[in-house]
Amino acid sequence: MTDLKEPDVASKVDFYRERTRALCAEFSGEYWRELDRIRAYPTAFVEALTASGLLATLIPTEYGGGGEGLTVGAAIMEEINRSGGHSAACHAQMYTMGSLLRHGSEEQKRMYLPGIATGALRLQAFSITEDAGSDTTSIVTKAELDGDDYVITGHKTWTSRIDETDLLLVLARTEDKGADKTTGMTLFLVDLREVRATQPDAVRVEKVRTMFNYATNQVWYQGLRVPKTSIIGQAGEGFRYVIDGWNAERILLASEAIGDGYWFAEKAAAYANERVVFGRPIGVNQGVQFPIVDGYMHVRAAELMRDVAVRLFDEGKPCGAEANMAKHLAADASWESANACMNTYGGFGFVDEYDVERKFRETRMYQVAPVNNNLVKTFIASKVLGLPRSY
Ligand SMILES: Cc1cc2nc3c(=O)[nH]c(=O)nc-3n(C[C@H](O)[C@H](O)[C@H](O)COP(=O)(O)OP(=O)(O)OC[C@H]3O[C@@H](n4cnc5c(N)ncnc54)[C@H](O)[C@@H]3O)c2cc1C
DSSP: OOOOOOOOSSSHHHHHHHHHHHHHTTSOHHHHHHHHHHTOOOHHHHHHHHHTTGGGTTSOGGGTSOOOOHHHHHHHHHHHHHTTOOGGGTHHHHHHHHHHHHHSOHHHHHHHHHHHHHTSSOEEEEEOOOTTTTOGGGOOOEEEEETTEEEEEEEESOOTTGGGOSEEEEEEESSOOOSSTTSSEEEEEEEHHHHHHHOGGGEEEEEEOOSSOOOEEEEEEEEEEEEGGGBOSSTTBHHHHHHHTHHHHHHHHHHHHHHHHHHHHHHHHHHHHHOEETTEEGGGSHHHHHHHHHHHHHHHHHHHHHHHHHHHHHTTOOOHHHHHHHHHHHHHHHHHHHHHHHHHHGGGGGSGGGSHHHHHHHHHGGGTSSSOHHHHHHHIIIIISOOOOOO
């Protein structure tokens, strides 16, 4: 791993932003466009990010990582998207790792984290969503104890990057759903290298083609045997560990959307200045200017909410409301900025060589996954405003 030298710029966060920008500059729009055309994973980009140490910034130094807080991780994700890239290819490593960091045993951490930090091991996938959709406590994938192993059986409707990872987190029911629907689910850290070598038929993967370049899949667990030692934390408590990671996930996702939002605003402003119609730049017209400005202002406002959320997070204070609001506001703002950019480009917005239509498709996801904006609203409604729950 490349040595990350002491910051020689104003602040640590600026230092990481600069590093990320410099790395992203090596991966042009053409790089991302070509992958989008053929729906291929950005392996070279993820490997470069890993080799630079940037993807390991959240891993404590004692396990070989950067030992930084989420503020740095959020800035890195934001810069990747602001450069025109797509951080969704690797963001899960930052937020799913929290389960291992916070709830894994010391032995598990020593076994896996140093390898993740160097890039020898990839932890890019989590397998939670089923037909139950947003109602996670109604998952039916089962893990049954058999001697020293658990046997996992079930179907996951979405598991991204399973072919691009060595380690996989799987949530399964180890007890039937009871009065407390949040218990009875267990989180397993599955070593797919072993699975591929010894029981390849136990996991069936079917790629799902989506409207953008995203390596996602349906997965069938067909009697997958995993040792008891692969449980993270306590059996039956897995859903709590997943929830525990939600604030970090929301903050990182908000940051990606903020990066996109700025990319669209800057791209639109540049084009509006240079494109001449009726003998003058289209940016002279307020009908063109104002939507770009509206998008920009809302992205900036979302950024401020994200900054509050991430500061609270790094201070170890409650930040559920702020993290959720940041994710919602950022997803809406990036989408607004995307539409303004698309309109500014007119017909050329539909032409792939400008990257606008690609980023437009990419940024739409932040409204939906990994959590839907409606579900964010239900959180604010019940937890902040004391309104009745809709589920
Ligand atoms: C590209 C992509 C990659 C993904 N990768 C992964 C992955 O790697 N691992 C994984 O586990 N999952 C993954 N997911 C799944 C993702 O987390 C879910 O799509 C998301 O949680 C929403 O669930 P759903 O799509 O089943 O929507 P549903 O739960 O079917 O909801 C449909 C609609 O109804 C609304 N709705 C439902 N209930 C309520 C309510 N009570 N109040 C208001 N509105 C409600 C929702 O907000 C939504 O608009 C991925 C999804 C996508 C699109």
